[in-house]
Amino acid sequence: MIKIRHLTKEFSGQKVLNDIDIDINKGEVIALVGASGAGKSTILRSLNYLEKADAGTIEIDDFKVDFTHISNEEILTLRRKLSMVFQQFNLFERRTALDNVKEGLKIVKKMPDAEATKIAKEELAKVGLSDRQFHYPRHLSGGQKQRVALARALAMKPDVLLLDEPTSALDPELVGEVEKSIADAAKSGQTMILVSHDMNFVYQVADKVLFLEKGHILEQGTPEEVFKHPKEERTKEFFASYNKTYI
Secondary structure, eight states: OEEEEEEEEEETTEEEEEEEEEEEOTTOEEEEEOSTTSSHHHHHHHHTTSSOOSEEEEEETTEEEETTSOOHHHHHHHHHHEEEEOTTOOOOTTSOHHHHHHHHHHHTSOOOHHHHHHHHHHHHHHTTOGGGTTOOGGGSOHHHHHHHHHHHHHHTOOSEEEEESTTTTSOHHHHHHHHHHHHHHHHTTOOEEEEOSOHHHHHHHOSEEEEEETTEEEEEEOHIIIIISOOSHHHHHHHHTSOGGGO
């Protein structure tokens, strides 16, 4: 069980996260949805300490940190437990796909090269890129780059995979290959927190949907409950803006 409690963050005196509580069971996919500026990406960035939360705690099994007084050692431990996939890939341009996936294993986990290589090859195979392992990012499509980024994150065997709009920077025809790889990881039991504007994908892959409005969780439930039977007027308005023929 992962427990997030009282996560709070202000920018210039404005609360962008207002006392957020989230419970995540192992193997669950939690989707954060809502309008731009609702606080979805800020939750992910605060959990991974890319943004400093003003208050809040996260508990992962027997590891617990309080964001108001977190040590450098705790930040490193937290980032080993939470791997993040960004919108813009963030690959090393002068390293091959294989070396990009190996990097964290060797630097963070101090693995010998042979062991890191074996794991990296396995993860690239899972995302369908065995034939691209020696290619540099400049020779990969956007979808392939994002799958390398996903393989890199999964190679670290994180307790929770954080996905921040992983397909928003991709051409439409490349979205499906990345979403399939994410869905495959979910089926294998990887715990995830997903931020996405692709409601079709969210409906298919999420176990629980949290609808955010102005920095707090307005409504939550299964995709069926939140998409088809929302209780709050704002949630109804939000989903009314989508063509729901896919549900």
